[in-house]
Amino acid sequence: MAEQQTPPISPIAPVAPVDVLVIGAGPAGATAAIKAADTGLSVVLADEQKAAGGQVWRAKSTAILSAPSTPESRAGDDLRHRLSASAATCLFDHRVWQIQPLDQGWMVALTGPEGPRVITARTVILATGAQERIFPVPGWTLPGVIGLAAATALMKGQMILPGQRVGVAGAGPLLPFVAHEILRQGGEVAFVADLNGLADWTKLTPQMLRRPGLALRGAGWLARLRAAGIPLLYRHGVRRITGDGRVEQVEIGPVDDRWKPVDNQQTRSFRVDAVCLGHGLAPATEATRMLNCRHDHDPALGGWHVATDDLGRTSIAGLYACGDGAGILGAAAAPVRGRNAAKAVLADLADKSGAGQTSPASNLRSVSAFGRAMTSLTIPRDGILDQITPETIVCRCEGLTRGDVEAGITAGGVSPNALKSDTRCGMGPCGGRFCQETAAMLTARLTGRPVEEIGLPTARPPLRPLPIEAVASDFDYDELPIPAPAPL
């Protein structure tokens, strides 16, 4: 191995840094970009999707443009319209794979249709949103099982149904939405199994009425599901999903108020060809963890999230976060948080001495009340671990069962990094997105420590799997910056 200097990345180096690079073009990021551009800053907005809107206001694919609009598609169309009228430069279909600090500002490496690309920016706003949380249950890795949020994306973007006869299970507001959407798009819903009880929902009525339009739509979904004779099973969870090579049958049973399966005589089986399963959203933290930002654990905000001040400043100067990535507050809060982050950037760039003085929009609390209430329905209760049998796959990338993971913990792998090294739990392509929370809860249970003490594993680039061909296809061997060899 040799001493070497770090060479610059050759492709498409920008001439000058932009004032702000926004990563993620959902309602938070796109609003931040519009606001920052409107105040005269130079802005680049990057997103891996082909259009702005994120998950919640996802653009319809060209194949279904003629489909009737929905409140979400209209909100997205408005956002996309305002974005195209703004001076922000949009890089859609671009994936950020690395963010690294420079002496001044940031260097961000992306891949896109024209190949690898680097952008330097004085500040970065991360609006990377949320990821779906799914707790394992026997059979959850069978083809035909899909996340509630993934099913939402499929139906919003493509109008593709997850199956012809679908079981819908888990926790949170996506349950009635997905079930109703399946019905609306012509599918059959076998049942809706909700870990929460009806009382868990009704006690949130005051907060839900903060968005009366959406609350009314929700009531309408439930009414239509009931009218269609679909069993709405509260305090019920999936016991097991079975089938020969794909989903054929799902067994549902009651749970207690800790979501622990009880009354094994009371289970019911349904023939289905798909199951939509999900337990809420968790903030996407891989970018902020990779950059060593401070993180806090708050179950009411989706668990681990990057810590920010009221305006979205992270613990690292020049790096901001907004939207659900900074704690799940929902779609209505996202634009407000985006505007706040843009304000913070503007103030900080104008006032080089540090935190510029500016005040956050005062209405965040009220616009987030609905989102907070919905998130509260998805706070994992410890009994959910009891739905996971010892033979159930926990880390699907590496095929590790609950028994494998627990053996690793018992053998001394009690920190997330040690457990990952010892067992490979979380080492696969998903980067631990699916198994990390379950592994941490199992560690907490086995070691008798609170889950927030277990912490998070080190996050590393690339932020998304990086095709080697995307960064190493077009080069000249003689131009590889090969330094002098090591001393003999």
Add this chain to the structure above:
Amino acid sequence: MSTPYDIAVVGGGIMGSGAALRLAEGGMRVILLEQGDIGQGASGVNAGTLSLQIKRVRLMPYALRGHQEWKRMGAEVDYRETGGYTLAFTDREADLLQERMTMKQEAGAPIGFISPNEVAVREPGLCRKVVAASWCPADGFANSSLTGRYYRHRLKAADIDVREQCGVTEIHRDEPGFTLQTSSGPVQARRLLLACGGWLKPAAAMIGLDLPVRARVNTVSVTERGPRLVSSVIGHATGLLTLKQKGNGTVLIGGGWQGLGQPGEGGNRGRVDAGSVLPNLRLARYAVPGLKELRIVRSWTGFEANVPDFYPLAGAAPGVDDAFLLGCVRGGYTIGPFISQLMGDFILGRQPELPLFDPARDFTKDIQP
């Protein structure tokens, strides 16, 4: 306070763990203090390459013995003796390869030269632009991720008092011995071994030593699982590529390309530099064209400490009675399990099987064998 330990070992990587095991076998009551998890520093994040072709000539006897130790650890560390090729793609690289491998051969490594045609037959997944190649049947790799699990198990079996997540903040000289202030309270020991890799400099400063230690920030990348592309360890004449495909189909790509950061600067493992990982991936892609079908799922860095002459620190701490240093071993993953035993023997007052490397030497002069 309880009876002082015979020795406190600071650092739970291969060096510290290996020495602690030797010292306990020799009858000492040992405490091992690790700021993070056992075997999770450089010992656990390096590329796992066990290649005599990339070892320094002067360190070859140690590397040969190190290979024996890894072989002995076997399946518990997923040891594979696959053999390894080092490739040259240009005439200049071929000259370099010829000169270096000949010297390593003379130092005792079973390295031979083989024709590009023979390489193409034996490793059809390599590119056809090889102009010269060497082969060492003793080369291979182990899974560095398993270092922690392996040593944690052995330390436990040896009844060594191990404290993980236990950083040392201050070291005070007692007469005799030392008191270490740690994140879980004070620890007293008659002797002290600092074996904390990239953190050797700040640790040695606690006993008044200013060591010229720097950390290199080595980068490794791993792909998703893929079809079989190569079956042995692939290196490059310059040393800037190590590549192997593990049993599960993932391909590990290293070669000492430099990341960013130093120990103590935010995060404990350094940062990946896109500007160095890209040429690393390109070199790998050039050598093994089939990589174009795969995706990188993770790139990471670890700190490899060194002193200006790039030889180990292994011996008594200069001017501090009963304190010892072990670190900066170039090729430390390979050599660690062996040199840590030598260090243990030295502290136990036994004659080490091979000479150690006096930390009091003049680092500006070449070491005389």
